[in-house]
Amino acid sequence: MGEFELIDRFFRRARPAPRAVPLGIGDDCALLAPAPGMQLAVSTDMLLEGRHFLSTVDPSRLGHKALAVNLSDLAACGARPVAFTLSLALPSVDESWLEGFARGLFALADEHGCELIGGDTTRGPLAISVTVFGEVPAGQALLRSGARAGDDLYISGTLGDARLALEVFRGALTAPAPVFELARARMEQPTPRVALGQALRGVATSAIDVSDGLLGDLGHVLRGSNVGATVWAGSALPLLGVREKAGDPGDLPDEARQLEFVLAGGDDYELLFTAPQARREAVASAAAASATPVTRIGRIEAQPGLRVLDGQGREIRSSFASFEHFA
Numbered sequence: 001m002g003e004f005e006l007i008d009r010f011f012r013r014a015r016p017a018p019r020a021v022p023l024g025i026g027d028d029c030a031l032l033a034p035a036p037g038m039q040l041a042v043s044t045d046m047l048l049e050g051r052h053f054l055s056t057v058d059p060s061r062l063g064h065k066a067l068a069v070n071l072s073d074l075a076a077c078g079a080r081p082v083a084f085t086l087s088l089a090l091p092s093v094d095e096s097w098l099e100g101f102a103r104g105l106f107a108l109a110d111e112h113g114c115e116l117i118g119g120d121t122t123r124g125p126l127a128i129s130v131t132v133f134g135e136v137p138a139g140q141a142l143l144r145s146g147a148r149a150g151d152d153l154y155i156s157g158t159l160g161d162a163r164l165a166l167e168v169f170r171g172a173l174t175a176p177a178p179v180f181e182l183a184r185a186r187m188e189q190p191t192p193r194v195a196l197g198q199a200l201r202g203v204a205t206s207a208i209d210v211s212d213g214l215l216g217d218l219g220h221v222l223r224g225s226n227v228g229a230t231v232w233a234g235s236a237l238p239l240l241g242v243r244e245k246a247g248d249p250g251d252l253p254d255e256a257r258q259l260e261f262v263l264a265g266g267d268d269y270e271l272l273f274t275a276p277q278a279r280r281e282a283v284a285s286a287a288a289a290s291a292t293p294v295t296r297i298g299r300i301e302a303q304p305g306l307r308v309l310d311g312q313g314r315e316i317r318s319s320f321a322s323f324e325h326f327a
């Protein structure tokens with residue numbers, strides 16, 4: 001199968017073009033038409049076999065993840081997804097793999113009305129690069145630089161589940177099947193918080209999606225905004241989502257390890273954001289309107305650096321909780 005046949009068979013779909021996409025796949029360029037007063041938000045992410053995913057991963061889950069990690073970046077900016085491109089390096093033409101990959105990819109794309117408008121296809125070690133385009137009203141994108149001293153700090157959903165799955169894959173941990181399957185689904189099929197991101201426009205002062213771990217990504221916001229923060233790692237912090245699947249405490253790693261996964265796990269794709277204390281009701285409305293759980297986990301402060309406090313208000317000084325660790 002040649003390159004053009006492959007594109008036609010797996011990636012080109014005959015369907016009416018959305019308003020914002022006057023021209024899709026097939027010409028030298030695609031054309032985008034942002035509505036008046038809107039800015040284009042653009043983000044790109046590359047996934048390499050062995051580094052970002054395991055060779056054994058289900059191809060439909062991989063198709064989902066390749067787009068999901070990019071939609072998560074649009075979510076963090078408060079943008080509405082419009083279109084994406086897909087660049088693929090494939091070692092061979094494996095039709096059942098391509099069929100599964102395209103199925104997972106388009107299921108998520110259709111959920112968000114995000115149109116595949118082009119890409120590139122070449123032979124090589126398996127690599128997937130997606131670029132997404134979104135729309136955001138001019139001047140309203142959520143940025144890493146907007147956090148102010150006194151703002152509340154929030155996180156969506158739960159954290160640490162993907163890291164637990166990774167540790168099981170690495171053979172460093174064992175977990176009962178229901179715990180592992182849920183953790184694995186969170187690692188392989190993350191849910192980009194697209195509706196929440198848009199609902200937070202005009203409410204949040206800054207936002208970032210958590211891909212490298214809560215504390216590491218919070219560090220980007222603190223540096224971008226030139227502020228510090230305290231995170232309450234006691235009962236305020238949402239813990240592993242897989243706890244609901246655990247029968248007894250022995251099904252999960254010990255509390256210290258769980259805290260490490262939650263604070264520094266990575267691959268969570270939750271939204272970390274800040275908002276003025278006076279906007280707590282607006283944050284609750286945004287969470288409700290987008291049906292996304294949101295938890296207040298700390299406070300932005302003028303004092304530089306990051307302080308992580310336990311349930312008794314004592315500072316946690318583990319290596320993963322240190323500011324230097326991710327500075």
Ligand code: ADP
Binds near residue numbers: 011088
């Ligand atoms: P060019 O040589 O002009 O770069 P190509 O021959 O690479 O064009 O691709 C032909 C058309 O198919 C282009 O519109 C391109 O955007 C699209 N395309 C190529 N690969 C993919 C892909 N993996 N997914 C979607 N569209 C693709």
Ligand code: MG
Binds near residue numbers: 119120121
């Ligand atoms: Mg090309």
